[in-house]
Amino acid sequence: MPAPTSWWEDLYRTRDVSDLPWYTPALDVDLGAALATHAKPGSRILDLGTGPGTQAIGLAKRGYDVVATDIAPSAVRNAAHAARREGVRIDFRVDNILDSHLEDALVDAIVDRGVFHAMPPESRPRYVARVARILRPRGYLFLKAFSDQEPRQDGPYHFSPEELRSCFQESFEVLSIQDAIFHGTLEESPKALIAVFRRR
Numbered sequence: 655m656p657a658p659t660s661w662w663e664d665l666y667r668t669r670d671v672s673d674l675p676w677y678t679p680a681l682d683v684d685l686g687a688a689l690a691t692h693a694k695p696g697s698r699i700l701d702l703g704t705g706p707g708t709q710a711i712g713l714a715k716r717g718y719d720v721v722a723t724d725i726a727p728s729a730v731r732n733a734a735h736a737a738r739r740e741g742v743r744i745d746f747r748v749d750n751i752l753d754s755h756l757e758d759a760l761v762d763a764i765v766d767r768g769v770f771h772a773m774p775p776e777s778r779p780r781y782v783a784r785v786a787r788i789l790r791p792r793g794y795l796f797l798k799a800f801s802d803q804e805p806r807q808d809g810p811y812h813f814s815p816e817e818l819r820s821c822f823q824e825s826f827e828v829l830s831i832q833d834a835i836f837h838g839t840l841e842e843s844p845k846a847l848i849a850v851f852r853r854r
């Protein structure tokens with residue numbers, strides 16, 4: 655599902671985020687559990703591709719120091735309003751991970767819920783190099799992507815655990831890849847994988 659900037663921008667400019675299939679008001683349970691194991695409150699976390707901003711807000715409420723980015727300016731603007739309404743402080747920035755202007759070693763961990771799985775295959779090595787650069791050494795990447803066990807073929811790319819491993823293993827230790835569910839607004843939630851990587 656290759657998606658240029660304008661595709662995402664049009665989506666967030668014209669749609670109510672709570673209707674989007676990936677919208678969930680609370681912090682993703684699998685990401686929350688992985689963070690509780692590996693990242694102390696106060697750690698600096700990047701919510702990459704924040705979209706509606708609900709994950710960034712959930713992280714800030716747990717006491718993390720949150721930076722949140724998205725390629726779509728409208729997503730960032732609306733997510734910043736949502737964060738203000740919720741009374742949390744988040745460093746929001748418009749940023750394309752494939753051409754990122756974020757600082758080297760900016761964060762202790764990165765959360766990616768549904769960004770990598772939308773990248774075309776030829777962009778994956780660039781994505782891996784950029785997230786490795788933004789993470790401090792030994793920093794964590796928590797990633798949720800659709801699984802190849804999901805039968806519906808429309809939407810983002812689907813991954814087997816082996817495929818995910820092969821994308822990341824050169825720059826990251828693979829700590830775990832487990833079956834999960836991608837909760838959102840669809841009646842039947844897609845099958846997903848939750849992966850925990852540590853930068854080498």
Ligand SMILES: C[S@@+](CC[C@H](N)C(=O)[O-])C[C@H]1O[C@@H](n2cnc3c(N)ncnc32)[C@H](O)[C@@H]1O
Nearest residue numbers: 662676703704705724725726750751767768769
């Ligand atoms: C499936 S949505 C998930 C949104 C959010 N993470 C969540 O779980 O609610 C994917 C998000 O990635 C953003 N995105 C897509 N390509 C991106 C890129 N190259 N750099 C940064 N964000 C990107 C989109 O604008 C969109 O908000």
